[in-house]
Amino acid sequence: MKQINPQNITWDATADLVVVGFGGAGAATAITAVEAGASVIMLDKAPEGQEGGNTRVAAQGYLNTSTPEGAATYLNALCGPYTVPQDMVKVWSEEMCKNNEWLTSIGGDPQEHQHKVGIEFPDLPGADSVHKFHHGDILGYSKTWEMLAEAVRARPIEVRYECPATRLIQDPLTQEVIGVVANHKGKSINIKARKGVVLTCGGFENNQEMIRNYLTGVPYCYTSGSPFNEGDGVRMAMELGADLWHMNNFAGPSMALKVPDYPTTFSMMALHFSHEPAGGMVVVGPDGKRFTDEKYKTRHGKVEHHGKWYALRTPCPMYMVFDQAMMNDGPIYDGKPTHGWTQIMSGYTWSKDNKAELGKGWIKTAPTLEALAKLLDLPEGSLDQTATRWNASVAAGTDADFGRTKMFQPFGAGPFYAVELSPSMLNTQGGPRRNARAEIVRPDGTPIPRLYSAGELGSIFSYLYQGTGNIGECFAFGRIAARSAVAQKAWS
Structure with a gap:
């Protein structure tokens, strides 16, 4: 990757956090960050009106578990031999218990699915901790998404549509991620991130080359979810040396x-x-x-x-x-x-x-x-x-x-x-590996400074998957990523 001297960059826009992707994870990250006093620019690949990623077109449920201990037991059972680090299990299980509290705090109305419908593996230990919720009095398509989108619009969050991030900008001396290069209607622009960049741009379900390289058992596969999820976050993180995990796991076929x-x-x-x-x-x-x-x-x-x-x-x-x-x-x-x-x-x-x-x-x-x-x-x-x-x-x-x-x-x-x-x-689960602070890490486990992720991009689900878990994870790790990034001292 071309080395860039940060002092020579002409910045077209500046914020504390740049959030790449306006779906459930991006919304949770941006909302949490601005409520902590940070400024946020959110970039989305889709035209206005088609944003939302897979959160918008999923069945609108999200996971809220009843106890951290039960949630951890269930997640470990879902992983089976495809284990994930226990510090990740711990932080996931603790945050998943807080989704209803958080949703209520931003104006949501958590309602549990009736009759515990859709608990996918009720025989696994910890399954009694699984509870599926949605916003509002009906389980209506896009209703949870509509609430999230309204919560974003009600806050001072700048959203730029048809503005996909194409490359991360890294300081060659400190290795810190200090911004992104984005493309807006054919024009390349540089956006400074004073505290961090959070990748929330989903998986690679609409990228046939990545599907052939990473998914087993399917010569090709087409998405029922967002067509804008083309693996951009995977590629950008890899360019900076990120480790990958769970690349062969997907919600299908x-x-x-x-x-x-x-x-x-x-x-x-x-x-x-x-x-x-x-x-x-x-x-x-x-x-x-x-x-x-x-x-x-x-x-x-x-x-x-x-x-x-x-x-x-x-x-x-x-x-x-x-x-x-x-x-x-x-x-x-x-x-x-x-x-x-x-x-x-x-x-x-x-x-x-x-x-x-x-x-x-x-x-x-x-x-x-x-x-x-x-x-x-x-x-x-x-x-x-x-x-x-x-x-x-x-x-x-x-x-x-x-x-x-x-x-x-x-x-x-x-x-x-x-x-x-x-x-x-609907979606892939793999992507750059994150740690318990939502930092994207290298193969040796060291974090790439000021680079974070949340949502389906590098999901914690390694094999078996509990429905509503992805949106729940969007909320949980969106909050974690925002807290971690906002706590950073601005580099400029």
Whole structure:
């Protein structure tokens, strides 16, 4: 990296803290910092109106644990053999108990999810400490995010949209991070950070090169979350010698439709939602055979095998194959704006009879299964054999192959249809390693001075993941990062 003399830099703007990324972690960091008396400039890659990262399009829950001891026990159990340092477990478990108190202090209204829904691993020790909350009297999409965004706007926090950070500025003598280079509408600008820079810009779920390099089991994977999360924080931290951790962990895969027209994936109702359409449906891999329970319920991409949890297999290409009865039964896509970038931000209206998508080529069709196999370049006779075996399972009343119990109906008459499915995920968990002070560290454990992180960029979750944990972690480590950075003496 080019060495820069800080005395020769022309600064275009100055603040105590520069926060890179306006999502849940960025909001928590900025709010905590200004309430401690610091000035903050927040940079976001997205245009105004599309900020918020994955926090905006998640299901809006956040974790608040009941005891530090229980939270630590549960996190250690989630990690299993993929352990994290116990000082990190300790500070995480202590801060996660304070999320409701903090949210209330900034104008939030914490409400617990009813019936403890979604405690993903209730059999693990410490699970009784897990409590999922949201802001307000309903669990509505983006409601928690809207409260956070309003809390930011109500405070003296400067937000610059369409202004991604491209490089960190480091003093070559002290190794301190003293600012960032950002790009605003094609112009490079230098922003001074008198006390520190906090990276809160999410993961690399929309960077196919990083996905190929770091994620196992998927040749490619597309996000259902923010398309602006392209691994910028990973790259910038690595340029300064940061260590990485948890790079192979991600909230996925699921199976979804990805088309060039839209940057994020479409969840297929027949796979993920409660509606039970008529007709036969299976998902096949490149050999034309089934490979899983199509109505699976993963735990953020993990499925159980022989008492252990592993990532869902996704042999590509994959196809959801179905008959005319299912085609006639209504839209195969669930567009309710409850989660996901496509549903909440893009707002695509799927046709009621699926014919518009058939016309776009998103759905393929052929008069027979043999012809459909040829169209999809699947082995000759494979779809006929798979459908025959499926119909025999339905007649016998049990799926001996994968134990599927939902949408347990036979294939009927053609024509037949197929949708190509891709591996999909909401977010990655990996990134630069942080310590208990939210400082980004080198491989030897020493911190890179004045550089911090919070949120999904270098998350504490090393393998198994508890839903709402990421937003809870955004709040917790956003507060820690802000406190650590504000405590620094300004370098100028």
